[in-house]
Amino acid sequence: MTKTVLITGCSSGFGKTATGYFVRQGWNVIATMRNISDGKELAELDNVLVTRLDVEDPASIASAIEAGIERFGRIDALVNNAGYGLFGIFEATSPEKIKEQFDVNVFGVMSVTRAILPHFRTNKAGVIINVSSGAGVFTLPMISLYCASKFALEGFSEALSYELSGLGITVKVVEPGGVISTKFGQRSGAEAGQAQSIPDYEPFVTSSLAIFETMRGQRLATEEDVAKVIHDAVTDGTDQLRYVATDDIKPLVRARRETSEAEYIQFMRSKFGASAAS
Numbered sequence: 419m420t421k422t423v424l425i426t427g428c429s430s431g432f433g434k435t436a437t438g439y440f441v442r443q444g445w446n447v448i449a450t451m452r453n454i455s456d457g458k459e460l461a462e463l464d465n466v467l468v469t470r471l472d473v474e475d476p477a478s479i480a481s482a483i484e485a486g487i488e489r490f491g492r493i494d495a496l497v498n499n500a501g502y503g504l505f506g507i508f509e510a511t512s513p514e515k516i517k518e519q520f521d522v523n524v525f526g527v528m529s530v531t532r533a534i535l536p537h538f539r540t541n542k543a544g545v546i547i548n549v550s551s552g553a554g555v556f557t558l559p560m561i562s563l564y565c566a567s568k569f570a571l572e573g574f575s576e577a578l579s580y581e582l583s584g585l586g587i588t589v590k591v592v593e594p595g596g597v598i599s600t601k602f603g604q605r606s607g608a609e610a611g612q613a614q615s616i617p618d619y620e621p622f623v624t625s626s627l628a629i630f631e632t633m634r635g636q637r638l639a640t641e642e643d644v645a646k647v648i649h650d651a652v653t654d655g656t657d658q659l660r661y662v663a664t665d666d667i668k669p670l671v672r673a674r675r676e677t678s679e680a681e682y683i684q685f686m687r688s689k690f691g692a693s694a695a696s
């Protein structure tokens with residue numbers, strides 16, 4: 419029987435690319451997005467259902483899952499991909515934007531996951547992939563709120579994996595970073611443009627932006643690389659929890675996970691701390 423995956427956030431980026439990748443591997447795909455007019459290209463693919471799902475709208479989540487089951491009979495995997503990143507100094511970010519960051523990146527994932535769990539429990543099977551980020555492993559300045567949301571997602575995913583392991587349901591985390599072809603940076607930049615300016619931070623912001631620009635020029639990973647890792651995580655039949663999806667972030671991941679706390683903090687402060695900005 420052909421298997422079916424539901425993917426959130428398919429209008430662009432990893433979600434759109436993963437849809438095409440799964441189709442090429444012979445899967446049915448429920449490609450969901452807030453505005454289905456953005457899914458015209460995907461709707462032309464065989465075995466793809468484009469339907470509306472806004473992670474902040476519980477009714478749309480339930481409707482998308484119901485539509486997918488009606489079309490394909492069952493759902494075998496969920497890829498929680500929808501998300502975005504706030505960019506800018508924490509103090510300059512409004513409480514409303516902070517709430518929205520968590521509503522999408524954390525509570526939205528929880529809402530979609532909660533809605534599909536009864537179906538997975540009935541089937542006694544299911545794979546949940548939560549798309550995190552390198553920013554869920556290590557932190558960077560100017561994206562403190564995005565980091566906070568992804569750290570929360572990592573903790574939720576790990577704990578949830580224990581709760582569901584006895585029910586035949588596997589939870590996994592995919593950690594991409596450094597992908598140059600997505601529109602993520604454009605969206606983050608637009609969000610930053612709406613934040614207030616605080617002069618005291620300007621030297622640090624200028625220094626940090628220069629570092630980010632250097633990092634951006636070194637990025638080589640593509641959306642296709644991440645889509646492959648997502649597919650591999652769904653299909654490899656293991657209970658592996660975390661997958662680092664791009665080589666670009668591996669040095670920072672190793673610094674976080676394979677060195678002492680003191681070594682890691684010293685390494686990061688040398689790059690992004692006050693001394694680096696002076």
